[in-house]
Amino acid sequence: MHTLSVKEMSEKLQKREITSVDLTQHYLNRISQYDPALNAYVTVTPELALEMAKQADALLDAGKGHALTGIPIAHKDIFCSLGVKTTCGSKMLDNFISPYDAKVVEATRELAMPILGKTNMDEFAMGSSSESSYYGATLNPWDHQAVPGGSSGGAAAVIAAGLAPLATGSDTGGSIRQPASFCGITGIKPTYGTVSRYGMIAYASSFDQGGAMTRSAEEAAWLLQVMAGFDERDSTCLEQEVPDYSQQLGQSVKGLRIGVPAEYFESGLDASVEKVVRDALAAYEALGAELIPVSLPNKDLAVPAYYVLAPAEASSNLSRFDGVRYGYRCENPHDLEDLYHRSRSEGFGAEVKRRIMVGAYVLSAGYYDAYYLKAQKLRRMVRDDFTKAFESCDVIMGPVAPTPAFNIGEKSDDPVSMYLADLYTIPVNLAGLPAMSVPAGFAEGRPVGLHLIGPYHSEAALLNIAHQYQQVTDWHCQMPATYE
Amino acid sequence: MTWEVVIGLEIHAQLTTKTKIFSGSPIAYGAEPNTQANLLDLGMPGQLPVLNKAVIPKAIKFGLAIGAEIGRRSIFDRKNYFYPDLPKGYQTSQFSFPIVDKGGVVEIEVDGDTKKIGVTRAHLEEDAGKSLHDAFPGQTGIDLNRAGTPLLEIVSEPDMRSAKEAVAYAKKVHELVQYLGICDGNMQEGSFRVDSNVSIHKPGTPFGTRAELKNINSFKFIEQAIEIEIDRQIEILESGGKVVQETRLYDADKNETRSMREKEEANDYRYFPCPDLLPVVVTQADIDAIQAEMPELPDAKRARFVAEFELSDYDATLLASSRAMADYFEAVVALTKQPKISANWVMGELSKSLNQHDLTISESPVTAAQLAGLINRIQDNTISGKMAKQVFDAMWSGEGDADTVIAEKGLKQITDVGAIEAMIDQVLADNAKQVEAYRNGQEKMFGFFVGQVMKASKGQANPAQVNQLLKQKLQ
Amino acid sequence: MSLEKNQVDAIAQLAGLSVDATESEQLTEKLSNVLGIFQQMQAIDTDGIEPMAHPLDQVQRLREDRVTETNHREAYQSIAPAAENGLYLVPQVID
Numbered sequence A: 001m002h003t004l005s006v007k008e009m010s011e012k013l014q015k016r017e018i019t020s021v022d023l024t025q026h027y028l029n030r031i032s033q034y035d036p037a038l039n040a041y042v043t044v045t046p047e048l049a050l051e052m053a054k055q056a057d058a059l060l061d062a063g064k065g066h067a068l069t070g071i072p073i074a075h076k077d078i079f080c081s082l083g084v085k086t087t088c089g090s091k092m093l094d095n096f097i098s099p100y101d102a103k104v105v106e107a108t109r110e111l112a113m114p115i116l117g118k119t120n121m122d123e124f125a126m127g128s129s130s131e132s133s134y135y136g137a138t139l140n141p142w143d144h145q146a147v148p149g150g151s152s153g154g155a156a157a158v159i160a161a162g163l164a165p166l167a168t169g170s171d172t173g174g175s176i177r178q179p180a181s182f183c184g185i186t187g188i189k190p191t192y193g194t195v196s197r198y199g200m201i202a203y204a205s206s207f208d209q210g211g212a213m214t215r216s217a218e219e220a221a222w223l224l225q226v227m228a229g230f231d232e233r234d235s236t237c238l239e240q241e242v243p244d245y246s247q248q249l250g251q252s253v254k255g256l257r258i259g260v261p262a263e264y265f266e267s268g269l270d271a272s273v274e275k276v277v278r279d280a281l282a283a284y285e286a287l288g289a290e291l292i293p294v295s296l297p298n299k300d301l302a303v304p305a306y307y308v309l310a311p312a313e314a315s316s317n318l319s320r321f322d323g324v325r326y327g328y329r330c331e332n333p334h335d336l337e338d339l340y341h342r343s344r345s346e347g348f349g350a351e352v353k354r355r356i357m358v359g360a361y362v363l364s365a366g367y368y369d370a371y372y373l374k375a376q377k378l379r380r381m382v383r384d385d386f387t388k389a390f391e392s393c394d395v396i397m398g399p400v401a402p403t404p405a406f407n408i409g410e411k412s413d414d415p416v417s418m419y420l421a422d423l424y425t426i427p428v429n430l431a432g433l434p435a436m437s438v439p440a441g442f443a444e445g446r447p448v449g450l451h452l453i454g455p456y457h458s459e460a461a462l463l464n465i466a467h468q469y470q471q472v473t474d475w476h477c478q479m480p481a482t483y484e
Numbered sequence B: 001m002t003w004e005v006v007i008g009l010e011i012h013a014q015l016t017t018k019t020k021i022f023s024g025s026p027i028a029y030g031a032e033p034n035t036q037a038n039l040l041d042l043g044m045p046g047q048l049p050v051l052n053k054a055v056i057p058k059a060i061k062f063g064l065a066i067g068a069e070i071g072r073r074s075i076f077d078r079k080n081y082f083y084p085d086l087p088k089g090y091q092t093s094q095f096s097f098p099i100v101d102k103g104g105v106v107e108i109e110v111d112g113d114t115k116k117i118g119v120t121r122a123h124l125e126e127d128a129g130k131s132l133h134d135a136f137p138g139q140t141g142i143d144l145n146r147a148g149t150p151l152l153e154i155v156s157e158p159d160m161r162s163a164k165e166a167v168a169y170a171k172k173v174h175e176l177v178q179y180l181g182i183c184d185g186n187m188q189e190g191s192f193r194v195d196s197n198v199s200i201h202k203p204g205t206p207f208g209t210r211a212e213l214k215n216i217n218s219f220k221f222i223e224q225a226i227e228i229e230i231d232r233q234i235e236i237l238e239s240g241g242k243v244v245q246e247t248r249l250y251d252a253d254k255n256e257t258r259s260m261r262e263k264e265e266a267n268d269y270r271y272f273p274c275p276d277l278l279p280v281v282v283t284q285a286d287i288d289a290i291q292a293e294m295p296e297l298p299d300a301k302r303a304r305f306v307a308e309f310e311l312s313d314y315d316a317t318l319l320a321s322s323r324a325m326a327d328y329f330e331a332v333v334a335l336t337k338q339p340k341i342s343a344n345w346v347m348g349e350l351s352k353s354l355n356q357h358d359l360t361i362s363e364s365p366v367t368a369a370q371l372a373g374l375i376n377r378i379q380d381n382t383i384s385g386k387m388a389k390q391v392f393d394a395m396w397s398g399e400g401d402a403d404t405v406i407a408e409k410g411l412k413q414i415t416d417v418g419a420i421e422a423m424i425d426q427v428l429a430d431n432a433k434q435v436e437a438y439r440n441g442q443e444k445m446f447g448f449f450v451g452q453v454m455k456a457s458k459g460q461a462n463p464a465q466v467n468q469l470l471k472q473k474l475q
Numbered sequence C: 001m002s003l004e005k006n007q008v009d010a011i012a013q014l015a016g017l018s019v020d021a022t023e024s025e026q027l028t029e030k031l032s033n034v035l036g037i038f039q040q041m042q043a044i045d046t047d048g049i050e051p052m053a054h055p056l057d058q059v060q061r062l063r064e065d066r067v068t069e070t071n072h073r074e075a076y077q078s079i080a081p082a083a084e085n086g087l088y089l090v091p092q093v094i095d
């Protein structure tokens, strides 16, 4: 059943050829079989999943189901889930049973999509390898030596390994697209403000954006449709109609102007990755698209700007974890300062502490202008580059990451090299643009994604552009042999 | 050369709203601890703020009232510090771009001189919760009901030069926010809190180091606290010491201030724009609409009372001292067309009774219409001033309006000339000796005759008529 | 760009963290490396460029002043490390 597309599952559920309980149980069985080694889930929720599957079957029996009713889903452990442990990959929240649902979780609950569990991630979404989780590293299903990427590494791994048909993710500096690329799945980060951040534990509020992680663009369209939409509980959520994404999946890409930024193919890009990307571009040309050279001259400023701004926001966002109202509290604090310092020092992992400290530093008296304000100005310059580029093209394509998935432990002790691995994804988050990673081949036996970046609010177009490619390629259909 | 005192005030006025500034939690003083602290107020992970619509026009009203520039694009920032009553580890406040910008002025009067006090800015922010130190031994209890309550922080220029000026300014702002209907002004409940920054220096030299006196909940104590803080600083400086920048608490029992925390220099609040909130944009049309709804302000009202009702400055000031008092007074005048008598009753009998029973004018058992009814009966001579007092007391105890009381008590005044003349004739006949004495020049005797006639009428004869008729008869 | 150890300790204090001696040394090195990547920003001319705090040019939306929350104190305090009589408890705070 796990090899069916979500569309096929949906048809069988609607026709009552299969039940949601059977489908859900099938995934739960696979999780018990494979996840102990893969470590893609922090929490599996079999009782909840089966109870929701029953509800789904009742709805479907009554002919009241939505297309996704009864299709199981895995939520990134960054999304608060009522009555379910929500850890954000941190010891700080190891005991946190969320008293409420994030908008995204609520939306999938309303459709009776059984919740299989919560997926592993870099602690507080700060990382690009899913190694920094308090619950241990997730492995890449294609190669257990490799990282799955991060921070939504657990979500990418469950899709790649067939441990969930659909998964939610979040992307602050590339956290959906990079693991999607590393795990050979499709991931979309929509325009900032498209998916409500209500209940999504904040890392860097002006960058964080929820999105969909699936096998195909068509499935991403279905899932994003459920996740997107105005939510009055998030002041930064866009007040606008969500287009019917799957309705627009039939458009030809003939005449499509694909911007190819020279700066995305400079030194630093692995030749094997470049080849995959160039082949994909050629496939688009074969479909009638046109390649147009564009320039993103300030690309290199994006990484430093991001690593000033995101930690600045994070240092403040993570101040609420103080051991007072919920979450981890140290043993026997002898005074208030001890309570704060030890609860936070023991509850947070090394990378989180580093980013909190960087953030506190760049906001502190005497450094604000030189770092924080400067970085905000660079943010605008990076955004303006995109605005200019989109004057001459409809979509920008390039690599998602400079290399295929790297090995576990390879960069975990070197924050700077880890940060630099996000150089193609970060500019998109600075600008708040929508972007995708689409499976495009393999390098050294590890998957490689193609990066699609669109103008603001172009999710429907991006999904269609990806879908057209997936009509003529089958990279997205491939599964790692161990998990077939 | 003597020391010059420099005082600036930061006033936190709680805005009158039903819910918190960024959440839909109710605000009610005195609720059970943490029953009004919900997901956002508790700083739960993933919670996001959405701004309460009601706070914007309230802040703008204040800005317009003091003639300040309105921030057309105000920004919420985060002020970062750790404290258990601050659930998110930051306070959401406005730092660089406040809703009420520069240019505001509040005029005060001290010892007959008027002075303009500059208002630097006024910004919106959220309140913190409360720490309860006595609930458990060795522990502090945290109640977050107050966390997220909307505040307008009004920051003055360091323009005040004495404790008296500081209190006059604080009182003026207190009066203003209540007039505008944006704050209930209740100092006991903490709805209006005054922090005073006090320093001293020799004129012509830079300002001295200031100490901040926080959260003193009465005007009397503010004045005392500033006075003794000035003395303390003079003593330090004159004995060659240095004033430390710190927060000091006022102890009313001992009448002294003492240091609260000295670690001020360690505070680095790392303000930055809150990424969960967007710029608040105010258009000229918004401002015009609010301007159109502005109530008459105290100074304007005073001036109008003097001009329109020909009241003395003193009476006008008293009657305009609160919006409720002024509204009551104007309601009475509208029904009596007698500003002077109405003013006398409102400031006299009514205020006296309210004070005795510790009631505010909005709690008065005698309504403006009832008081007007009473005054009208005095005016048309139905009752005398003396009877009026009796009628007022009866109305106060809920015996109905003036006409009802007059009818029930049979308090009608005798105005029939014939009847009064008959009584006068009788009195004069019974007191022939006194009449003779009067006619021989003892004019003081006149009062005696009035008293006798009033007695004969059981107090019901119209005193004015009695006077007039007596004069005629005695000629 | 490199940090001094005492700077790291001061930042830790601001950040509400405690770092012991060995941690502090490691952090000093790693944070210095991170700050190193910020250096290239300084050379860029950003005169006349507006700082960008948000990706989209939107203005704040306003909420009606209407009570939407009800009391769930028991549920919320059931996940608290220390709460009694409706209060959250912390070690005695001395002002």
Ligand SMILES: [Mg+2]
Binding pocket: B010, B153
């Ligand atoms: Mg202040």
Ligand SMILES: [Zn+2]
Binding pocket: B012, B125, B153
């Ligand atoms: Zn304040």
